[in-house]
Amino acid sequence: MSDNQKWSILQGDALKVLGTFAPNTFDAVITDPPYASGGRTQAEKNKSTARKYSSMGENAPPPFDGDAKDQRSWTRWAAEWLYEARKVCKSGAPVCMFIDWRQLPAATDALQWAGWIWRGTTVWDKGNSRPQKGRFRQQAEYIVWGSNGDMPISRPVPCLPGVFKYGNPQSRIHLTEKPLQLMRDIVKITEPSGHILDPFAGSGTTVLAAVQEGYTATGIEVTDTYAELARERIRAELEKAA
Amino acid sequence: MSDNQKWSILQGDALKVLGTFAPNTFDAVITDPPYASGGRTQAEKNKSTARKYSSMGENAPPPFDGDAKDQRSWTRWAAEWLYEARKVCKSGAPVCMFIDWRQLPAATDALQWAGWIWRGTTVWDKGNSRPQKGRFRQQAEYIVWGSNGDMPISRPVPCLPGVFKYGNPQSRIHLTEKPLQLMRDIVKITEPSGHILDPFAGSGTTVLAAVQEGYTATGIEVTDTYAELARERIRAELEKAA
DNA sequence: AGACCAAGTGAATCTGTGA
DNA sequence: TTCACAGATTCACTTGGTC
Numbered sequence: 001m002s003d004n005q006k007w008s009i010l011q012g013d014a015l016k017v018l019g020t021f022a023p024n025t026f027d028a029v030i031t032d033p034p035y036a037s038g039g040r041t042q043a044e045k046n047k048s049t050a051r052k053y054s055s056m057g058e059n060a061p062p063p064f065d066g067d068a069k070d071q072r073s074w075t076r077w078a079a080e081w082l083y084e085a086r087k088v089c090k091s092g093a094p095v096c097m098f099i100d101w102r103q104l105p106a107a108t109d110a111l112q113w114a115g116w117i118w119r120g121t122t123v124w125d126k127g128n129s130r131p132q133k134g135r136f137r138q139q140a141e142y143i144v145w146g147s148n149g150d151m152p153i154s155r156p157v158p159c160l161p162g163v164f165k166y167g168n169p170q171s172r173i174h175l176t177e178k179p180l181q182l183m184r185d186i187v188k189i190t191e192p193s194g195h196i197l198d199p200f201a202g203s204g205t206t207v208l209a210a211v212q213e214g215y216t217a218t219g220i221e222v223t224d225t226y227a228e229l230a231r232e233r234i235r236a237e238l239e240k241a242a
Numbered sequence: 243m244s245d246n247q248k249w250s251i252l253q254g255d256a257l258k259v260l261g262t263f264a265p266n267t268f269d270a271v272i273t274d275p276p277y278a279s280g281g282r283t284q285a286e287k288n289k290s291t292a293r294k295y296s297s298m299g300e301n302a303p304p305p306f307d308g309d310a311k312d313q314r315s316w317t318r319w320a321a322e323w324l325y326e327a328r329k330v331c332k333s334g335a336p337v338c339m340f341i342d343w344r345q346l347p348a349a350t351d352a353l354q355w356a357g358w359i360w361r362g363t364t365v366w367d368k369g370n371s372r373p374q375k376g377r378f379r380q381q382a383e384y385i386v387w388g389s390n391g392d393m394p395i396s397r398p399v400p401c402l403p404g405v406f407k408y409g410n411p412q413s414r415i416h417l418t419e420k421p422l423q424l425m426r427d428i429v430k431i432t433e434p435s436g437h438i439l440d441p442f443a444g445s446g447t448t449v450l451a452a453v454q455e456g457y458t459a460t461g462i463e464v465t466d467t468y469a470e471l472a473r474e475r476i477r478a479e480l481e482k483a484a
Numbered sequence: 485a486g487a488c489c490a491a492g493t494g495a496a497t498c499t500g501t502g503a
Numbered sequence: 504t505t506c507a508c509a510g511a512t513t514c515a516c517t518t519g520g521t522c
Contacts, residue, residue, distance in 0.1 A: 035490060067490095100490065101363040105347035121343040122378045123365050123405070130489045131401035131518045136364045136387060136431065138491070139404030139520095145378060152376075159373035162381030163365070163405075167522060168489070176490050189378065361492095395493055401518055 007211050007234060009219040011227040014199035017220045018084035026089045026218070027194030030187055030206050032098040032178060033081075034067040036074040064175065064202070065222050075106040075113075081199055082114030088197070089148045092155070094189045096145045098124070098178070107144045116146040124182060125165040143186065155191055173229050174203035183209035190215055204230030208237055249453045249476060251461040253469040256441035259462045260326035268331045268460075269436030272429055272448050274340035274420060275323075278316045317348040317355075323441055324356030330439070331390045334397070336431045338387045340366070340420070349386045358388040366424060367407040385428065397433055415471050416445035425451035432457055446472030450479055 010017050069077060085095070095116050099107040104121070111118050122143040129139040164186075166179040187210045190196055194215055198206040201219030203226060210217035211234070221227040252259050327337070337358050341349040346363070353360050364385040371381040406428075408421040429452045432438055436457055440448040443461030445468060452459035453476070463469040 037490080104363065105350050108347050120378055120380055121346065121382075123367070123382050125365070125367070125405045126489080127405075128489060128519095128521045129404065130491055131520075132492065133395055133401055133518060134393070134397045134399035134431075135492085136362055136385075136402045137404030137519090138362055140363075140365050141490080143378075153374075155376045157376035159375055160378045162371065162379030163367045163369075170488085170522075189376075392493095395517075401520090403520090 005216070007207050007217045007219075009201055009204060009207060009221055009227050009230050009234070011221060011224050013222055014081050014220050015084060018081060018088060018199060021088040021197075023088055024090050025195065026085075026093060026197040028093050028187070028190035028196045029082075029085045029089060029095040029097075029199070030183075030190075030196055030210075031096070031198045031200045032176065032202065032206070033078065033200045034064065034069075035100050035103050036067050036069040036071070037100055037102040064226065066200075071103070071106055074103065075110050078107065078110035079113040082110055082116060085197060085199060086115055086148050091149050092151050093148045094145060094151065095147065096122075096143050096186055096189060099142050099144055101138065101140070101142065104142050104144065107142075111144055111146055116148060117151070118144065118146045119151065120145055120162075122186075123163045124178075125163060127165060127167050145189070157189065157191060160188060161185070172203070173233060174205075174226060177203045178205050180205055180209055180212075184213055187213050187215060201230055202226055204234050208234045211238065212241070247458070249449050249459045249461075251443055251446060251449060251463055251469050251472050251476070253463060253466050255464055256323050256462050257326060260323060260330060260441060263330040263439075265330055266332050267437065268327075268439040269335050270429070270432035270438045271324075271327045271331060271335065271337040271339075271441070272425075272432075272438055272452075273338070273440045273442050274418065274444065274448070275320065275442045277342050277345050277418075278313070279342055279344040313345070313348055316345065317352050320349065320352035321355040324352055324358060327439060327441055328357055328390050333391045334393050335390045336387060336393065337389065338364075338385050338428055338431060341384050341386055343380065343382070343384065346384050346386065349384075353386055353388055358390060359393070360386065360388040361393070362387055362404075364428075365405045366420075367405060368410055369407060370409050387431070399431065399433060402430060403427070414445070415475060416447075416468060419445050420447050422447055422451055422454075426455055429455050429457060443472055444468055446476050450476045453480065454483070 097107060097111065108118055122145060124141045124143060126139055126141065129137055131137050164182050166182045169177055169179050183205050187196060192214065196210045196215050196217040198217065198219045201207055201221040204219055207217040207219040219230065221230060339349060339353065350360055364387060366383045366385060368381050368383065371379055373379050406424050408424045411419055411421050425447050429438060434456065438452045438457050438459045440459065440461045443449055443463040446461055449459040449461040461472065463472060
């Protein structure tokens with residue numbers, strides 16, 4: 001681990017890397033998996049993520065892996081990694097998983113298949129999504145959360161809000177990068193100084209937010225470009241603060 | 243219909259009354275069905291709705307019917323009335339259905355089983371729910387919405403927001419009464435001067451909001467106490483405005 | 485003021501299959 | 504071989520609040 005063992009980003013496939021941890025290692029799982037909900041047809045989903053999610057053209061961030069699954073296989077796959085993640089978590093550990101409206105039902109299924117107790121759904125209000133004539137704006141993403149078995153009310157964790165309103169970050173490394181402050185709010189579901197796991201680290205926002213809030217964090221990222229970008233970003237941000 | 247045929251509240255079981263309308267009667271379905279999600283165990287669900295939803299004691303509103311169903315049968319029942327409602331709607335008609343976080347996946351299933359196209363999920367941020375130590379606040383309800391077949395972009399309906407923030411009304415007739423302004427925002431998904439159907443009218447907020455926004459509205463309510471309370475309320479409010 | 489937005493629609497084009 | 508048609512794919516365009 002870098003920086004006094006406070007954080008690390010491991011490069012590799014989430015399912016494989018999860019198998020290498022010992023049980024009872026983590027105090028929370030907080031992650032933003034690939035949604036695989038870009039299109040209604042298989043063909044649409046097979047499109048490159050760069051073209052699917054953005055219209056930035058030449059300057060678009062590199063595409064990311066793991067986003068080409070149909071809904072059924074996505075659910076099975078999610079249940080799989082959620083199960084592996086739960087196995088390396090302590091009892092009572094919370095889990096938070098970002099998801100969009102289209103995959104929300106599949107996400108709650110997967111969470112429960114994997115043995116987590118589903119305890120709620122929290123809303124990230126993005127505020128500034130694209131409007132559509134004659135329709136409701138698709139302006140929220142969701143955080144499905146739960147716990148590994150019972151979650152005693154006595155945990156030293158305060159009350160947390162149920163709706164978070166933050167605009168999308170201006171300049172992003174990753175196509176789906178979340179606002180840092182949002183992640184700093186979310187990680188607070190973890191017990192103080194706990195060890196947080198993010199199996200889909202992307203640009204490392206969760207890991208960075210966790211460290212900034214006094215937690216230890218381990219991220220996993222398949223795409224080596226992103227793994228390295230995330231490490232650089234976190235290093236730079238933490239040095240800036242020091 | 244009362245008030246120049248602008249609105250009516252029919253007393254009866256939603257499924258039965260829905261069967262009495264002719265096809266192509268309605269331009270939208272906007273409703274807040276019983277959620278049946280008050281407890282995790284069957285026993286908890288069998289509790290009286292008055293005790294489940296409120297701690298107002300003696301002054302609590304009367305209990306309402308249709309809220310003691312387990313999740314599987316709730317889904318089948320919802321698919322049933324959603325199907326019947328769709329059959330009496332015009333092609334392209336939108337549907338909006340309030341639901342809480344726990345039943346959201348079941349609601350999206352039921353909507354699609356009934357042949358509606360699921361087009362999105364919208365958020366009602368209640369703002370003021372009860373905080374819970376060590377957990378995220380459960381402060382949102384959801385509006386699952388869709389359409390009866392294609393929904394051309396050319397409908398004369400503007401862009402609509404995707405998150406609505408309104409506090410719960412202070413004094414309520416019905417236990418689950420929605421803020422009037424919220425309903426006035428939601429009904430705007432309907433084509434101007436369209437005919438809106440609410441199979442679970444409750445205290446009549448949807449019908450009132452619809453009429454105030456220039457639509458025609460038909461409500462159905464099982465509990466005759468509520469049917470009459472709703473009629474009185476709507477009459478009084480419309481007279482007040484006139 | 486201008487860009488942005490884990491879109492979505494619908495027309496037009498392309499591809500492949502079978503009569 | 505050619506035509507018709509269905510499905511897949513591309514592409515332009517919409518819209519408005521917010522940063």
